[in-house]
Amino acid sequence: MEQLSIGQYDLIYNAFSFAFATLAAATLFFWLGRSQVAPQYKTALTITGLVTFIAAYHYFRIFESWSDAYTIVDGAIVATDKPFNDAYRYVDWLLTVPLLLIELILVMNLSRSETVSRATRLGLLAALMVALGYPGEVAETTSGAWLWGSLSMIPFLWIVYELFVGLGKAVESQPADARGLVNLARWVTIGAWTFYPVVYFAALVGADGAMAETVIQVGYTIADIIAKAAFGVLIYMIAVRKTGAASTANAAAAAAK
């Protein structure tokens, strides 16, 4: 790889630290918030916090790996003999990406059978998407990177289809107060997740090695924060609103007796 400038190195270093702080703080926010939602939404918040917890752990490791991979000699960034471990990201995604889809399904509070079948199908598709992307990330050749990246797009597009067409009816059946937020959560999933292949392919087509590395690392970091922490805040808000809607409905039913 071409040599990173100190500015590029520092930007990536600080982005990793920022991601760790955000994801760790988000984890505690979701778990503390469990006490404020109705029982049927507690599991959704538990998993929302698990996702950010797992990601915070991996950003801690990524930060350490990045620190160890470079050193400053005479004011220039020089690689040490410990290479930066890119696999942490894919290990993280293998765990967190299926869980992200499961938390969206859980907060929708569908029937038990629908929850199980949709969560299983979306979870497996997400794991397949990540597993196909990794050989592309570490491919020696550009054509290999294109091949695996393109294969990974197949489960990705299937997930998009499931979220929009498959879940369309389920979104309509959400309480009015929460419907807009559930819809927004679907869009954030698509928007943030599209960012990953964009970063992946942008790094393939553009720029020199050091700039490509900077785009990949900072781009994935921003996408992780949006897809996990910001998405989690939406899940939390949906759970709180649906809890409020349920207790208003109960109070009205009690008053009508």
Next chain:
Amino acid sequence: MEQLSIGQYDLIYNAFSFAFATLAAATLFFWLGRSQVAPQYKTALTITGLVTFIAAYHYFRIFESWSDAYTIVDGAIVATDKPFNDAYRYVDWLLTVPLLLIELILVMNLSRSETVSRATRLGLLAALMVALGYPGEVAETTSGAWLWGSLSMIPFLWIVYELFVGLGKAVESQPADARGLVNLARWVTIGAWTFYPVVYFAALVGADGAMAETVIQVGYTIADIIAKAAFGVLIYMIAVRKTGAASTANAAAAAAK
């Protein structure tokens, strides 16, 4: 930078350790206190603790970075080849400063739409203020530092206006018991936050490099402790008083039946 004296180095070192201890302890205080306030104030205390949690994390990193950045040779402080990472502060502020304004809005318990619109506007202004300050902090030239610092003052003054004029009516509608504290929290925000530009510009106009560094590091540390931990204690007291006022009102209503 001119050489730091051992006294200056130690003062900064101990200030960072003090800040970590204070912010970590404050975090636990706020989260343990969640069980003592009414449900509508729990999120405010969750976020109050998140702010000090994020800041404690960053002071831990700042402390480590400071330790690594200098060494003692023949009784004198000498910089190592690992530069002190000033960016941690700005990364911290980018997260915590919007959250600080949001915790003040949340503890006021306004209508949902007013909470969302005010929290969004104040949060974005705060993030903009921090983002404009950073290029000034790392500027190579004094004129660059003045330019960015001055630009950062625009959102700052807008926030001050929002807190005083925009929130004026909302403060009047607080329970009598809590109104004084809410008002004080506004003043602490203005007072502590004014400290940051004062430190920033004081370091620009005055003193040699080592003294400027000491003023900046110790000044920002004191401002962080007041703006986050001491301000958080006010938020906690407001939540406790309003919980008391609500239960007194409920008891009176029950007695009148």
